[in-house]
Amino acid sequence: MIRFYDIIKSVLRLVLENMAGLKTRKLYTEYKKRLIKTWNEIAPRYHRRWAKDGVGPFKSTDEIIKLAQIRHGDTVLDVACGTGAVTKKILSKIGPQGRVVGIDSSQTAIYIAKNYVKNRSADFIIADAECIHFNEKFDKVTCQYALFFFPDSQKVLRNIKRCMKNNGTLALAVHGNGNTVPFFSSIVDVVTKFIPDYLPKGAPSLDRFGTIQELKREAAKAGFSNIKIMQYQYKYSPGTFAEYWKNYLRYLATPLKQKICELEKKDLKQMKEEIRTKTLPFTKKDGRIVFPWKVLILVAKKP
Numbered sequence: 655m656i657r658f659y660d661i662i663k664s665v666l667r668l669v670l671e672n673m674a675g676l677k678t679r680k681l682y683t684e685y686k687k688r689l690i691k692t693w694n695e696i697a698p699r700y701h702r703r704w705a706k707d708g709v710g711p712f713k714s715t716d717e718i719i720k721l722a723q724i725r726h727g728d729t730v731l732d733v734a735c736g737t738g739a740v741t742k743k744i745l746s747k748i749g750p751q752g753r754v755v756g757i758d759s760s761q762t763a764i765y766i767a768k769n770y771v772k773n774r775s776a777d778f779i780i781a782d783a784e785c786i787h788f789n790e791k792f793d794k795v796t797c798q799y800a801l802f803f804f805p806d807s808q809k810v811l812r813n814i815k816r817c818m819k820n821n822g823t824l825a826l827a828v829h830g831n832g833n834t835v836p837f838f839s840s841i842v843d844v845v846t847k848f849i850p851d852y853l854p855k856g857a858p859s860l861d862r863f864g865t866i867q868e869l870k871r872e873a874a875k876a877g878f879s880n881i882k883i884m885q886y887q888y889k890y891s892p893g894t895f896a897e898y899w900k901n902y903l904r905y906l907a908t909p910l911k912q913k914i915c916e917l918e919k920k921d922l923k924q925m926k927e928e929i930r931t932k933t934l935p936f937t938k939k940d941g942r943i944v945f946p947w948k949v950l951i952l953v954a955k956k957p
């Protein structure tokens with residue numbers, strides 16, 4: 655009798671676990687669809703404002719290339735290549751015998767990357783990093799500012815590992831956490847207080863790999879070895895507070911902008927005041943804000 659109940663209990667637990675798994679998967683899928691839409695909208699602005707000229711934290715692009723030790727003739731995979739900022743620099747290292755493949759889930763980003771990079775040694779593919787599969791194995795893999803976007807980051811890291819040669823190198827950059835990247839947190843911490851559903855359900859926390867311990871743990875869990883993490887301290891000035899706020903709205907995806915526009919006038923005013931207060935420690939005498947911006951770059955091997 656007891657065994658019968660035990661069996662029923664185990665079956666029920668399995669059913670419930672499966673249902674929870676399905677629910678999470680559904681949230682992930684919805685989040686990924688929204689992310690593709692967002693990047694299709696903002697990729698041109700992102701390319702102009704940050705990626706093309708290596709502005710502020712994007713100075714990390716040169717560091718990633720150095721740390722990955724990319725050599726003549728290497729085959730390199732650039733995961734979530736976006737508009738091709740890293741891919742283009744990889745090309746200058748691999749020479750005509752090498753090859754680089756950039757993958758990204760946004761078709762607009764890939765379109766820009768193709769036009770920006772324009773080189774016979776580079777191929778671009780629209781693909782979800784969770785699902786890529788290649789017959790060849792790559793010497794090096796790069797991934798700049800994307801790991802935190804993947805809802806199932808473990809699945810992506812394991813997939814990346816499968817795409818690499820044994821002893822191949824992964825070089826990956828992420829932003830620091832909220833405290834160390836006030837450019838993001840000054841606004842988002844306050845906005846989410848006024849608009850609790852500002853970041854939609856199912857969206858992973860974007861600073862969850864923003865410390866050495868968190869990033870190291872994630873890479874080790876996926877089976878990478880020889881993990882080293884370097885920290886960089888960059889600076890970025892978004893101008894005065896008025897310019898910071900104006901550009902935040904200008905570069906924002908439509909659904910988030912709508913939520914801010916729907917706020918009552920008095921709430922919007924109070925919200926802006928709270929954001930302004932957060933920026934004061936970084937505001938210079940001439941009114942310009944200069945934010946510090948921490949970046950972590952991980953280098954690891956496929957054992």
Ligand SMILES: C[S@@+](CC[C@H](N)C(=O)[O-])C[C@H]1O[C@@H](n2cnc3c(N)ncnc32)[C@H](O)[C@@H]1O
Pocket residue numbers: 686689690693705733734735736737738739740757758759760763781782783784797798799800803804
């Ligand atoms: C901040 S951008 C970084 C782009 C590029 N690596 C760079 O440094 O300029 C993040 C990129 O991740 C891409 N992305 C997000 N989730 C993805 C996924 N599941 N598979 C592939 N690309 C993804 C977005 O489309 C976007 O282009």
